[in-house]
Amino acid sequence: MNGHVRALAEAARAAQPAIAALSPQRRQRLIERMAERIERDREQVLAANADDTARGEKAGLSTAMLDRLRLDGVRLAAIAQALRELAAQPDPVGAVTRREVRPNGLVIERQRVPLGLIAMIYESRPNVTADAAALCLKAGNAVLLRGGSEARSSNAAIAACLHAALREEGLPEAAVSLLTDPAREHVLELLQLSDLVDLAIPRGGEGLIRFVAEHARVPVVKHYKGVCHLYVDAAADLDLARDLLVDGKASRPGVCNALETLLVHADVAARFLPAAVGALIRRGVEVRGCERTRALCPQAVAADEADYAAEFLDLILAVRVVDDIDDALAHVGRYGSDHTEVIATADPAAAEAFIRGTRSAAVMVNASSRFNDGGELGLGAEIGISTTRLHAYGPMGAESLTIERFVVRGQGQVRHRQSRTAS
Amino acid sequence: MNGHVRALAEAARAAQPAIAALSPQRRQRLIERMAERIERDREQVLAANADDTARGEKAGLSTAMLDRLRLDGVRLAAIAQALRELAAQPDPVGAVTRREVRPNGLVIERQRVPLGLIAMIYESRPNVTADAAALCLKAGNAVLLRGGSEARSSNAAIAACLHAALREEGLPEAAVSLLTDPAREHVLELLQLSDLVDLAIPRGGEGLIRFVAEHARVPVVKHYKGVCHLYVDAAADLDLARDLLVDGKASRPGVCNALETLLVHADVAARFLPAAVGALIRRGVEVRGCERTRALCPQAVAADEADYAAEFLDLILAVRVVDDIDDALAHVGRYGSDHTEVIATADPAAAEAFIRGTRSAAVMVNASSRFNDGGELGLGAEIGISTTRLHAYGPMGAESLTIERFVVRGQGQVRHRQSRTAS
Known part of the structure; x- marks a missing residue:
């Protein structure tokens, strides 16, 4: 048992240079083949997913978790479509982002190279298996995937499609490695x-993130x-503010970019809050x-x-x-999660002042x-939204999986003249 | 004792927004004042350094360590000069690096912001106290410094200069915090x-880096x-190659960008090695x-x-x-340190092929x-050379101490049309 994970990681790492060495066209084709393969092997993936959902129902998973777990024809088609869109995105590997000629004639370039081997540790959504793997490959990396145990059959079936595509392209399967045994000691x-x-x-719930952050070397x-947070300023267009509030809170409350707190400047509270709170309550918001x-809003309960x-x-x-914008910024500083x-x-x-103060x-x-989402912000796809102030901050696309x-x-430059030896 | 370090870090973190909020002109002036103050308080710093070196001699530090520890008028002037050069560098904070207008009219900017609080853990060179602190401040950060115990008086004297400059500019001293008690439990x-x-x-020896990597959360x-590595290819200009070899190995052997291994293509070994090895041996290289x-070179001992x-x-x-370039790349892959x-x-x-293969x-x-040095590569200054393939890779200047x-x-964009509430 011990050493199994290391062997898996070693194989993935050994496979990575083959992915990094592909031309942009070939990396694109690889990801397109993955989409094709998922469509072709649709029945196997759906059958595996049916196993997972049946097991999940028996285990008493919540309706929300079962929904995240479930695949159907529409969701599988969406996975394939997402891979095709990613395949068509610009290839970040090898791009020269800056070029400078120094006074001594040296030409200094910054060049994007893959990070290497990325370990993706996630929970119940099986689409992450395809999305995350393809995004890592797009940036020339190998990936080691560890999905949630409740999705293990689905993840294995999707990984089998990805492996088939790698084989078709003459590439090592180990570039996408799946940790199938869900035991925590493997993580x-x-x-x-x-x-x-x-x-x-x-990527997942607070418990998972804490576990990884506490144990990672x-x-x-x-x-x-x-x-x-949404802060409605004294100078806000209140109709516009209400639209942002309803969209932020009620359009999809279960995602990380949904609003959780509304801050309203005292000067406009009486004009803004009753109608805004009414609009929310009509949409079922507590x-x-x-x-x-x-x-101002007797329907509100005490926070x-x-x-x-x-x-x-x-x-x-x-x-x-x-009371004012400073009060709002102090609140965000105290309770916000960056x-x-x-x-x-x-x-x-x-x-x-708000931009500077946050x-x-x-x-x-x-x-x-x-709109804090890789697709909406123009990244094409995202592997998640980083709240770590290092390497990447906000949505991470393929470019964030490279380093410069x-x-x-x-032409033979040396730092110390006396190093010149030629006669 | 326990909680002392946390209190120090909390104070540094609380001071950071004041540094971030400075205009570029004021951050420049702050660092210039630090240079002035180090010059003005020269005698105190040199006296403190004399204490350290006397203690170091008594403790039996090696000549090389004592040399790294020692300050004199010339070295202090160089520290002040380095701060002035850094002060004059472009300010990275707030810079907009990209701007894109999305089809829905949203304007997406990437903006550089400080990382926040940086902990710098280093060894015996007291100039790092000034350099690292100034570089962190240049990028709008606060810094918590923990230098080597052998340099503690020097570091405290230099930190006193930096604090005086912060006070002169009406800024909180805690933006540069020094961990004076050298006990490892504080680290x-x-x-x-x-x-x-x-x-x-x-930043320091292998033991320090390992200690930090193993214990950091x-x-x-x-x-x-x-x-x-230097690889001398079959198609190399051999005079040029010899210059690179002598500069890389002999100009300053004690630094991290010095050469440690020479790889020579078999086709040119007989023409290159005898003269090259002779040139090295004349410079005292084993x-x-x-x-x-x-x-080819009987003077060489067995590796x-x-x-x-x-x-x-x-x-x-x-x-x-x-045997060839692939053999060279395999050697670098096996023994290199990135x-x-x-x-x-x-x-x-x-x-x-060499660029792609490394x-x-x-x-x-x-x-x-x-030339792998922040100054030589045009960064102006560096806090060190990262060998971590994340966030920054290679020399880290002020820009690497920010995040985008x-x-x-x-103009009121929402993701879901039905969120529009205005009548």
Whole structure:
């Protein structure tokens, strides 16, 4: 048992140079073949998924978890479509991002190279198996996948499709390695392999992220919770602010870029809150407010400290009336999770103060928090949204799975003249 | 005792926004004032350094360590000069690196923001106290410094100068915090503060780096050893190659970008090696070679496996004759440390194959390994040379102490049309 994970990682790492060496055209074709193969082997994948969902029902998984787990023809087609879109994206490997000629004639280039081997540790959605693997390959990396145990048959069936595509292209299957045994000690072993794993990306609930962050000896970029705020400024267009509020809270409450807290400038609270809270309540949202909120909106229940720190991922919103923008920024600084913050304002100075005063991965001026998403921000695809202030911050696309190195071209330059030996 | 380090980190973190909020002009002035203050308080710093060196002599430190520890008027002037040069560098904070307008009218910007709080853990050179602190501040960060215990008086005296400059500028001293008690348990405590420390940078010997990497719960970018290779290709200009060899090995053998291993294509070994090895031996270099090397150069002693993995940091060179470029690349892949690799060749195809076939932070074509240095590569200054393939790879300047986030500007865009509530 022991050593199994290391052997898997060694094989994946040994396979990586073959992926890195492909031309952009061939990496594109590889990912297109993966899409084809998932479509062709549709029945096997759906049968495996039926096993998982049956086992999940028996185990008493929640309706939400079963929904995340379930695949059908439409969802499989969406997975294949996502791979095709990713395949067509610009290839980041080898791109020269900067070029400078030094006074001594040296030409200094920054060149994007793959990170190497990425360990992706995720939970119940089986589409991540295809998405994450393809995104890692697009950037020239190998990937070691460890999905949730509840999705293990689905993940194995999808991985079989990816392996078939690698074989068709004459590439080593080990470039996409799946840790099939879900035992936690395997994850622990994986997280110790600092000589083999260049980056671990945990994606899932708070428990998973904490487990990875606490045990990892390999670098980790966390995709942690989103306690996202909308601040409605004194100078806001209140209709616009209400649209952002409803979109942010009610359009898809279970995702990390949904709003969790509304902050309203005291000067506009009386004009904004009653109608805005009414609109939310009509959409089934439970509103938990401070005293000033409740004075204006009797339908709101009392919010406590924990509500302001919560990522509800549900139709619940915490609301607070603030004295001014500094009060709002102090609240965000105290309770925020560095994910996404929004200001609604028609005052450019207030917008700039809000941008400067927040340290989150994404800050939105007069736009919904729901746009903090790789596709929406133009990255084509994302492996997750980093809330770690290192390497990548915000949505991570293929480019974030590379690193820039230095390529220097000279004509025999040396640093110390006395090193010249030629006669 | 316990909690002391946390309190220090909390104070540093609380001071960071004041540094981030400075205009570029004021950050420049702050660092200039630090240079002035080091010059003005010269006598105190030199007296403190005399204490350290006296203690070091008594403790039996090696000559090399005492040399790294020692300050004099010239070295202090160089520290002040380095700060002035850094002060004049472009300010990275707030820079918009990309801007894109999406089809829905959203304007997506990437904006550089400080990392936050950086923990710098280093050894005996007291100039790092000034250099690292100033570089962190230049990028809008706060810094927590933990230098070597042998330099503690010097570090405290330099930190006092930096604090005086912060006070003169009306800024919180805690933005530069020095861990004065050298006990290892304090470093351990520091490395656990994942809620406060955004990045730890260990810089020093292998023991220090390993200690930090093994115990850190905070993100780490390692500045690890340089087992740097020069590969002399069959198509090399051999005079040029000899210059690169002598500069790389003999100009300053104790630094991480010095050459440690020479690989020579078999076709040119007989023409290249005798004269090249002779030039090295005249400069006091001990040459440890493979059998083919020794057949050509009887002065060379026999190299063993450990010699090829060694970072000698001394006037010692390992040499090996290789069959071809693939053999050279396999050697680098097996023994290299991802730091710096050099090819000497007049064949562009060989150069490209070498670039593609190495994964190191810097790859040089017909240029000395000694150019892998922040100043030489145009970064102005460096906090070290990262050999971690994450966030930064190669020399890290002020820009590498920032992260890009997303700033999105809209006119009320929402993701779901039905979120529109306005009448």
